[in-house]
Amino acid sequence: MKKRLSQIISTLLLGTLLVTGCSSEGSAPATSTQTATPSNETSAPAVSKVQDIKDGINLATDLSKLPEAAAKRTDTFIAGLTEPGGVFNPFFYHNGYDGNVSSAIFESLVDVDATGKPVPKLAAKWDVSPDQLTYTFHLRPNLKFSDGSPLTAEDVAFTLTILHDKTYDGETDIFVASIKGGREYKEGKANTIEGIKVIDPQTIQITTEKVNAKSLVLLGGQVLSKAYYGKEYKPGNLEYLRTLHGKPLGAGPYKFEAYIPGQEVRYLANEHYYAGKPQVEHFIYKTTEGDALQFIQTGEMDYNSFTVNSDNIEQLQELGYVNINLYTSSAYSYIKFNHSKPFFKDKRVRQAFIYGLDRQKILDLTYQGYAQVANVPISPVSWAYTEDVNPYAYNPEKAKQLLDEAGWKPGADGIREKDGQKLIVHYYTTKGKLGEVLIPIAKENYKELGIQFEAEMMDYNAVLARTEKGDHDLASFSTTMLIDPDDGVDAFSTKKGKSGFTGTNGYSNAKVDELLEAGLSTLDIEKRKAIYKDLYKELSDDPPYIFLGYRKILSAHNGKIKGLEPNPFTGISTSLPGIKIE
Amino acid sequence: MTSYFLKRIFYMALTLFGASILIFFLYALTPGDFVDTSPKLTAERKLELKAMYGLDKPVVERYFIWMKNALQGDFGYSLQYQQPVMSLLNDYIWNSFLLAITSTFFTWLIAISIGVLSAARQHSWFDALVTIGVFAAMSLPVFFVGLLFIKLFAVDAKLFPAGGMMTIGSKETGLAYAWDVVQHMFLPVTVLTLLSVGTLTRYFRTNMLEVIQQDFVRTARAKGLKEKVVLHKHALRNALLPAITLLGFELPALFGGAIITEKIFNWPGVGQLYMQAFSVRDYPLLMGFTMFLAILTVIGNLSADLLYRVADPRVRLK
Numbered sequence: 001m002k003k004r005l006s007q008i009i010s011t012l013l014l015g016t017l018l019v020t021g022c023s024s025e026g027s028a029p030a031t032s033t034q035t036a037t038p039s040n041e042t043s044a045p046a047v048s049k050v051q052d053i054k055d056g057i058n059l060a061t062d063l064s065k066l067p068e069a070a071a072k073r074t075d076t077f078i079a080g081l082t083e084p085g086g087v088f089n090p091f092f093y094h095n096g097y098d099g100n101v102s103s104a105i106f107e108s109l110v111d112v113d114a115t116g117k118p119v120p121k122l123a124a125k126w127d128v129s130p131d132q133l134t135y136t137f138h139l140r141p142n143l144k145f146s147d148g149s150p151l152t153a154e155d156v157a158f159t160l161t162i163l164h165d166k167t168y169d170g171e172t173d174i175f176v177a178s179i180k181g182g183r184e185y186k187e188g189k190a191n192t193i194e195g196i197k198v199i200d201p202q203t204i205q206i207t208t209e210k211v212n213a214k215s216l217v218l219l220g221g222q223v224l225s226k227a228y229y230g231k232e233y234k235p236g237n238l239e240y241l242r243t244l245h246g247k248p249l250g251a252g253p254y255k256f257e258a259y260i261p262g263q264e265v266r267y268l269a270n271e272h273y274y275a276g277k278p279q280v281e282h283f284i285y286k287t288t289e290g291d292a293l294q295f296i297q298t299g300e301m302d303y304n305s306f307t308v309n310s311d312n313i314e315q316l317q318e319l320g321y322v323n324i325n326l327y328t329s330s331a332y333s334y335i336k337f338n339h340s341k342p343f344f345k346d347k348r349v350r351q352a353f354i355y356g357l358d359r360q361k362i363l364d365l366t367y368q369g370y371a372q373v374a375n376v377p378i379s380p381v382s383w384a385y386t387e388d389v390n391p392y393a394y395n396p397e398k399a400k401q402l403l404d405e406a407g408w409k410p411g412a413d414g415i416r417e418k419d420g421q422k423l424i425v426h427y428y429t430t431k432g433k434l435g436e437v438l439i440p441i442a443k444e445n446y447k448e449l450g451i452q453f454e455a456e457m458m459d460y461n462a463v464l465a466r467t468e469k470g471d472h473d474l475a476s477f478s479t480t481m482l483i484d485p486d487d488g489v490d491a492f493s494t495k496k497g498k499s500g501f502t503g504t505n506g507y508s509n510a511k512v513d514e515l516l517e518a519g520l521s522t523l524d525i526e527k528r529k530a531i532y533k534d535l536y537k538e539l540s541d542d543p544p545y546i547f548l549g550y551r552k553i554l555s556a557h558n559g560k561i562k563g564l565e566p567n568p569f570t571g572i573s574t575s576l577p578g579i580k581i582e
Numbered sequence: 583m584t585s586y587f588l589k590r591i592f593y594m595a596l597t598l599f600g601a602s603i604l605i606f607f608l609y610a611l612t613p614g615d616f617v618d619t620s621p622k623l624t625a626e627r628k629l630e631l632k633a634m635y636g637l638d639k640p641v642v643e644r645y646f647i648w649m650k651n652a653l654q655g656d657f658g659y660s661l662q663y664q665q666p667v668m669s670l671l672n673d674y675i676w677n678s679f680l681l682a683i684t685s686t687f688f689t690w691l692i693a694i695s696i697g698v699l700s701a702a703r704q705h706s707w708f709d710a711l712v713t714i715g716v717f718a719a720m721s722l723p724v725f726f727v728g729l730l731f732i733k734l735f736a737v738d739a740k741l742f743p744a745g746g747m748m749t750i751g752s753k754e755t756g757l758a759y760a761w762d763v764v765q766h767m768f769l770p771v772t773v774l775t776l777l778s779v780g781t782l783t784r785y786f787r788t789n790m791l792e793v794i795q796q797d798f799v800r801t802a803r804a805k806g807l808k809e810k811v812v813l814h815k816h817a818l819r820n821a822l823l824p825a826i827t828l829l830g831f832e833l834p835a836l837f838g839g840a841i842i843t844e845k846i847f848n849w850p851g852v853g854q855l856y857m858q859a860f861s862v863r864d865y866p867l868l869m870g871f872t873m874f875l876a877i878l879t880v881i882g883n884l885s886a887d888l889l890y891r892v893a894d895p896r897v898r899l900k
Contacts, residue, residue, distance in 0.1 A: 263746060461614025
């Protein structure tokens with residue numbers, strides 16, 4: 001002990017000396033979290049060392065190193081989660097972390113597997129009518145909420161009904177499913193929704209007006225208890241629900257025990273869970289800021305996710321007692337063109353912008369190999385992914401040729417011009433690693449082509465606001481987690497392109513519109529696969545965006561925990577019922 | 583006294599009114615609002631939600647709505663947390679306060695003691711050492727010291743918990759809970775104290791030095807009073823007078839939270855809440871909290887002035 005203390009003191013003194021030299025009163029708060037994982041720019045050689053880590057779960061090498069705190073814990077699983085906010089209702093939260101909290105408490109009729117395909121949960125099975133408009137869900141027998149009350153088709157009907165209420169302010173857009181009579185209900189012209197029919201306590205039939213491949217998962221969502229959430233419901237008034245956001249009741253693997261703001265959410269195993277009571281009695285989401293590696297190191301926490309980079313992987317590997325999970329995210333990042341700008345009307349110019357940008361280099365420098373170049377608007381983890389498109393490998397010569405063809409000729413100062421206009425583009429991005437790496441590379445790449453690239457970094461909301469107004473040429477974004485392939489492409493339709501998320505500011509392609517419609521108009525996954533393949537080909541030829549990349553997600557958990565398999569669509573929530581602590 | 587007080591209250595109200603305008607318009611004119619930040623919503627849905635939250639109304643009208651409610655003590659519902667702003671702040675603010683008041687206490691205690699000692703022994707080796715130490719402490723970035731302390735004392739030596747406010751999953755109550763919190767407070771309080779003690783020490787040292795050179799101290803010494811009495815009774819009292827103003831200014835900081843420290847130590851304080859609210863443009867929460875700080879600043883200012891009048895007869899005469 002004594003030796004340790006003296007070691008500490010000497011390190012401290014050394015540290016003090018080192019830092020006093022370079023005082024930084026103004027080191028902004030923003031840097032504080034990044035610094036938690038010391039800078040990684042300098043560790044290039046480490047990349048090769050950790051490349052041997054594979055996608056999927058890399059098992060712990062030495063469980064004997066497990067810290068005492070973690071070794072002692074036999075009936076509690078503790079996972080880290082950034083700042084949940086207290087709205088524990090799957091349809092009302094506005095903070096994704098609250099979604100994580102809710103997904104342990106609420107179970108859905110239909111869930112998705114690791115490739116995004118629907119799988120049965122509370123619904124044992126479902127039938128879709130031949131015209132693909134009517135869905136009949138058959139619930140499993142004897143379903144119960146965690147308080148022991150029965151879960152029936154009435155509860156499903158109630159859940160779908162309140163999503164149609166005109167005061168509903170959550171982020172679930174039930175109207176995507178076009179349930180018959182839904183609009184009328186919202187507008188107050190009907191007291192019930194015509195298309196929702198409870199056949200018997202175990203069967204519910206939902207009639208929709210339009211075929212939509214996304215309807216199944218949307219209709220088969222999580223279920224709220226009518227007895228609990230519907231007590232005071234009157235159409236046009238959901239205000240009362242707010243008081244229940246902090247006291248959730250569902251049919252998920254765990255039931256809510258307590259929420260301590262800013263600290264943790266506690267759960268107990270639900271003995272009424274349809275698949276049997278989970279073996280681990282207690283589950284806790286501990287609020288952490290960022291990576292919080294120290295909690296894994298002290299054994300206070302079993303699971304957390306980390307920024308993917310070789311430093312973090314190396315540190316985790318050194319611990320020895322954690323299983324390291326690495327998988328590709330279901331989101332993709334992109335640079336959007338402003339299609340209302342005259343120079344982007346010509347697809348050859350857009351193609352040139354893709355050929356002329358060294359995306360591989362940008363991703364390699366940003367993510368140290370833990371990302372891959374994107375050429376289609378869907379992640380490789382999805383069933384709809386294909387590589388059968390133009391890979392747009394970095395090729396400045398090809399880019400120059402395309403620009404020449406499009407009539408953009410180098411001017412006296414080396415900058416291309418056409419009809420008296422110079423090819424000067426303004427690019428907006430948010431502060432962060434990707435932007436920091438991308439800007440200098442893009443500047444150089446485009447300069448070589450004769451394009452003047454002006455970049456500006458700003459806060460996320462500012463980028464959003466400016467792009468919505470169309471006050472940009474190029475801007476960078478990343479999608480959220482995408483479950484259905486349509487989620488990744490719906491902004492490209494002529495109808496939605498002007499609105500949608502950030503939109504395209506005017507991308508329009510009749511063939512794309514047609515394929516987008518087609519992609520949603522069948523529930524047959526094999527047919528959809530073929531349609532999306534065609535769509536991706538068309539998008540590759542007439543690009544709405546510069547697709548950038550799919551990054552990897554890194555998480556780690558204590559090796560004693562068995563059965564935990566985080567997945568790109570649902571995170572750890574699907575594994576929760578089945579985990580064991582050895 | 584009453585007329586002075588009334589006048590001050592009037593100016594306070596005026597200041598707060600000005601502050602409310604500034605706060606409201608600064609936030610309202612920042613690009614993007616709560617609905618815009620959500621990537622999942624369609625354009626129609628966004629319009630509907632904006633109407634529901636009243637974000638579609640003209641800015642000036644929104645200001646008056648906000649003001650009217652605020653005057654009745656209603657700062658609205660946080661958009662993100664779906665809870666009244668006040669009850670939400672109540673969940674977090676006391677945690678920040680606890681951390682801040684403890685570290686302020688130690689900061690002042692240490693700063694006054696060191697300041698007095700080093701002033702009394704100006705140019706001694708002790709004084710030199712303190713000066714160096716003070717500069718070192720002042721120039722250290724908080725995240726560095728915080729992370730270093732976590733690494734050394736929590737992860738390696740396992741002397742203290744690595745962060746948070748209580749042991750994860752702990753169900754302790756009463757004294758056992760208090761002890762748990764004290765243990766969790768140790769590192770963040772140490773870091774906060776260490777980093778803020780520097781400025782204050784320098785302040786007191788200078789003040790003391792100034793007072794010591796004044797005539798009344800010389801007189802006291804000439805009277806043959808013991809050096810201890812001269813320092814602690816005559817000099818220190820006078821050197822502390824300006825500190826009252828300083829203390830008044832610290833009031834908002836006590837509730838404002840030390841954002842970085844809270845972040846590093848995972849302390850469930852209001853700083854984190856504030857940062858998150860900012861990133862999603864949760865205006866009711868942001869405005870409510872900023873307004874709260876503005877009110878505290880004004881109150882702190884007023885109480886400092888009043889206290890000063892009590893403590894220093896010269897001010898009263900004017």
